[in-house]
Amino acid sequence: MSQQFDNVSVVKQGNVYFDGKCVSHTVILADGTRKSVGVILPSKLVFNTGAPEIMELIAGKCVVKLAGASESQTYTGGQSFNVPGNSSFDIETLETLHYVCHFG
Amino acid sequence: MSQQFDNVSVVKQGNVYFDGKCVSHTVILADGTRKSVGVILPSKLVFNTGAPEIMELIAGKCVVKLAGASESQTYTGGQSFNVPGNSSFDIETLETLHYVCHFG
Numbered sequence: 001m002s003q004q005f006d007n008v009s010v011v012k013q014g015n016v017y018f019d020g021k022c023v024s025h026t027v028i029l030a031d032g033t034r035k036s037v038g039v040i041l042p043s044k045l046v047f048n049t050g051a052p053e054i055m056e057l058i059a060g061k062c063v064v065k066l067a068g069a070s071e072s073q074t075y076t077g078g079q080s081f082n083v084p085g086n087s088s089f090d091i092e093t094l095e096t097l098h099y100v101c102h103f104g
Numbered sequence: 105m106s107q108q109f110d111n112v113s114v115v116k117q118g119n120v121y122f123d124g125k126c127v128s129h130t131v132i133l134a135d136g137t138r139k140s141v142g143v144i145l146p147s148k149l150v151f152n153t154g155a156p157e158i159m160e161l162i163a164g165k166c167v168v169k170l171a172g173a174s175e176s177q178t179y180t181g182g183q184s185f186n187v188p189g190n191s192s193f194d195i196e197t198l199e200t201l202h203y204v205c206h207f208g
Contacts, residue, residue: 003117009110010131012141012162013202020145020200023127027114037116041124058117096124098117 001078005029005037018045024101040097044090051103052085060097065090109133109141122149128205144201148194155207156189164201169194
């Protein structure tokens with residue numbers, strides 16, 4: 001996996017969620033696809049999804065419980081998890097997460 | 105001023121400073137120049153510089169006092185301030201800052 005996106009646009013203004021527990025910047029690929037690169041600080045948060053998402057973890061450690069799931073699962077850097085659209089997930093970040101979020 | 109960088113690379117792993125009060129991502133221009141896009145949450149911090157920096161504020165509000173300066177100055181989105189190399193500055197962020205940092 002490449003450690004960087006090449007030939008992309010980056011929006012200078014970031015996105016701040018949950019009082020700054022999550023900060024991301026929007027990346028736009030050459031074909032117009034939007035992704036975000038972000039950081040989640042140690043916390044317990046609930047994220048809601050519009051479009052389906054793939055959360056690709058670059059570094060860090062978290063415990064995730066998808067809406068309707070009976071069990072939670074631990075993920076670390078190098079792993080990914082999928083979240084359905086119009087849903088939500090509980091995420092407990094144990095070690096600061098660096099992620100790429102893929103939409104749609 | 106453009107709201108985004110175009111035709112750049114972006115490092116997927118972010119940079120986290122001061123327990124997450126400052127989160128940035130590195131952007132690499134086509135000519136190899138490195139910049140960073142970042143967010144500083146409301147806080148009082150002291151930043152040290154290696155290379156000289158130009159802090160370009162995209163949004164937010166802060167009060168800055170450069171090392172050796174007798175007075176502090178207030179800056180808001182749309183303004184910039186210069187910091188010498190091998191120096192430091194006190195920055196009180198009053199409203200979450202979105203910035204681009206230019207080095208060298």
